[in-house]
Amino acid sequence: MRIALVDDNPQDAQVLQGYLDRFSREVGLEWSYAYYSDGQAFLDGDTCQFDLIVMDVDMPGINGIETARLLRQRDPDVLLMFVTNMPQYALAGYAMDALDYLIKPVAYGDFTLKLQKTLRYLRRDRTEWITLHTTGGMVRLEPREILYVESTLHYLTYHTWSGEYRVRGAMAEAERTLQGYSFARCSRSYLVNLRHVRAIEGEDVVVETVRLKMTRSRREEFLERFTRFLGGMEP
Structure with missing residues (x-):
């Protein structure tokens, strides 16, 4: 699985990366991830390469909601999870067809529950015969x-x-x-x-x-x- 972390706070992104590494070891899955410090840097890259995007809302320049709106014009199906300290944006996040919404500071147990939900969605869309x-x-x-x-x-x-x-x-x-x-x-x-x-x-x-x-x-x-x-x- 390929994951994008979009967050202007590198410390918060590092915490989530540590959670991902720990969860990967626990369940025996391999994945790669890329870090972007703002929405525009993410949109300037190849957004279609990712299976899951974990995005902050409050970022300089274009915020996470606007970044998600532009992303949906390119890719209406990619899984999107918002992680932020601004709960008032939850409804706006779900309007972007977000899979889930987490409030900072994020606990490992809460994050892994969301990751398990993500894996279920990905398996649901797998191609098998x-x-x-x-x-x-x-x-x-x-x-x-x-x-x-x-x-x-x-x-x-x-x-x-x-x-x-x-x-x-x-x-x-x-x-x-x-x-x-x-x-x-x-x-x-x-x-x-x-x-x-x-x-x-x-x-x-x-x-x-x-x-x-x-x-x-x-x-x-x-x-x-x-x-x-x-x-x-x-x-």
């Missing part, structure tokens, strides 16, 4: 492009952006294949990709433009999983 042995031959799919899986008798139908793929098997097999990719059962017949849920209306789960029935026995667990997904607590 599964292989399906369909009735028409072998197909490779990215889990993210699967909308939902439907079980009918002894067959599974994978509904995707690119079409439907039919596989002989049971729903338990699909659950094992897609474990760790934020799929959840809303009924005995449907395994839903939580990233494609647009609404839950009564007994219906709206998956993009399709409505799927949610059974009473699955409702509580499905809603809990969906809530965790929205909060970044699902992979």
Whole structure:
């Protein structure tokens, strides 16, 4: 993972760098980071190389909120975390689609909780493949492009952006294949990709433009999983 630290206070940046080094050792991950003393210096560089940007708000020249606004014009998806001693800017920070907001002085425990949330978001968007042995031959799919899986008798139908793929098997097999990719059962017949849920209306789960029935026995667990997904607590 590549991280940018943008802070006009080098001592504060050094503390965060120490936290990153410690967390890296504890979880066995490797990452690199670059330090920028102000927003303009950061914007003058290659901002698209980073997976996470940790940015102060109160900086000379253009502040962190304005820097983030200009950044979003280039990269609407990069993960952004504000770290500042100015809590009154929290709402403005979230308006920049910030992943999180920390108040200085930052404690190690609080910072690591935010880093763990960041890793969940990054893993959620990772590119991986599964292989399906369909009735028409072998197909490779990215889990993210699967909308939902439907079980009918002894067959599974994978509904995707690119079409439907039919596989002989049971729903338990699909659950094992897609474990760790934020799929959840809303009924005995449907395994839903939580990233494609647009609404839950009564007994219906709206998956993009399709409505799927949610059974009473699955409702509580499905809603809990969906809530965790929205909060970044699902992979």
